[in-house]
Amino acid sequence: MTNKMKIAILGGGNMGGAFAKGISKQLEKCEVIVSDKNSAKLTELKKRTNIKTVMNNIEAVKGADVVILAVKPQDFEPFLAELKGKIPAHAIVVSIATGVKIKTIEKGLSHKFIARVVPNLPAxxxxxxxxxxxxxxxPKQKESVKNILKAIGEEIEMKNESDINKVTATSGSGPAYVWYFMENMIKAGVKLGLKEEVARKLTIQTFLGASKMSALNFETEKELRLRVTSKKGTTERAIKxxxxGKFGKLIEKAIKNAYKRAKELG
Ligand SMILES: NC(=O)c1ccc[n+]([C@@H]2O[C@H](COP(=O)([O-])OP(=O)(O)OC[C@H]3O[C@@H](n4cnc5c(N)ncnc54)[C@H](OP(=O)(O)O)[C@@H]3O)[C@@H](O)[C@H]2O)c1
Structure with missing residues (x-):
């Protein structure tokens, strides 16, 4: 007999795999099992870990205390139908599928305790x-969600499901905006004549350093920017x-359009 919390992760791809590795590393009192219909994903997962895997969702959720739904939204309908009535009544279900509403999952699974999460790829x-x-x-169930999410990074609880699409447009898709900026900063450095590996290193460390200073929360981003921007200097010329080119407005428009798309999908 074990009193470990059993966490079943259904879908062992990018996100499911990240959750599995994070949870099994950080949460000692948990037993993790990953189920996927794609054996290659499970083989990949087993390469560097000793996480238990199965190719059967029903077997995975047997006796589970937490069930994490990590398959793509387009696979959800048959996926929920297969699981309907099979998840233990006390278990909490945590869905990370983009755009799939709590009500849809509640109805699809005939299950009461559903949490919806928007993670991002740095998981x-x-x-x-x-x-x-x-x-x-x-509160106890919420604590479990928090602990699971802390195993893969930072977490914030929100109250309204209608805010979820705003989050998807900001932090869900956000890493791609950052990488797009970085990609173009590297290209610009190369155009100036820097070696690509040098331009890349300069860009990466600049993002890391600037993000870490932001995270310290001593000053706002605007205040930090103004510290680098001396009158008539190089930074001022670049910011001007x-x-x-209305760069700020363009970012706003991009995020608004991502939000619109998230609403269309959800
Ligand atoms: N990637 C991101 O940045 C990101 C960010 C936020 C949220 N999400 C959400 O996270 C979820 C997973 O995304 P991902 O990028 O990890 O996808 P992924 O890498 O494609 O992983 C999903 C896995 O689930 C498997 N699968 C499909 N149907 C299944 C079923 N019925 N039972 C068991 N396994 C099944 C897939 O197998 P096959 O490969 O054979 O189809 C695949 O191995 C999605 O819902 C997505 O919306 C992703």
Whole structure:
């Protein structure tokens, strides 16, 4: 007999795999099992870990205390139908599927305790920004969600499901915006004549350093920016160029359009 919490992760791809590795490393009192219909994903997962895997969702959820749904939204309908009535009544279900509403999952599974999470890809290195809502959860159940999400990075609880699409447009898709900026900063450095590996290193460390200073929360981003921007200096010239090209407005428009798309999908 074991009193370990059993966590079943259904879908062992990018996200499911990241959750499995993070949880099994950080949460000692948990037993993790991953189920996937794709054996290659499970083989990949087993390469560097000793996480238990199965190719059968029903077997995975047997006796589970937490069930994490990590398959793609387009696979959800048959997936929920297969699981209907099979998840233990006390278990909490945590869905990370983009755009799939709590009501759909509640109905599809005939299950009461559903949390919805928007993680992001840095979950792969335990640096996810995960935002979650769990309307029907007790404080103890909420604590379990928090602990799971802390195993893969930072977490914030929100109250309204309608805010989830705003989060998807900001932090869910956000790493791609950052990488797009980095990609173009590297290209610009190379165009100036820097070697690519040098331009890349300069860009990466600049993002890391600037993010870490932001995370210290001593000053706002605007205050930090102004510290680098001396009158008539190089940074001022660059920022003026960005302002002339309405870069700030363009970012706003991009995120608004991502939000619109998230609403269309959800
Ligand atoms: N990637 C991101 O940045 C990100 C960010 C936020 C949220 N999400 C959400 O996270 C979820 C997983 O995304 P991902 O990028 O990890 O996808 P992924 O790498 O494709 O992983 C999903 C896995 O689930 C398997 N699968 C499909 N149907 C199944 C079923 N009925 N039972 C068991 N396994 C099944 C897939 O197998 P096959 O390969 O054979 O189909 C695949 O191995 C999605 O719902 C997505 O919306 C992703």
């Amino acid at each position: 792969l290195i335990n640096e996810s920004m995960s935002v979650w809502i769990a309307p029907n959860f007790s 160029t960005l302002e002339k």
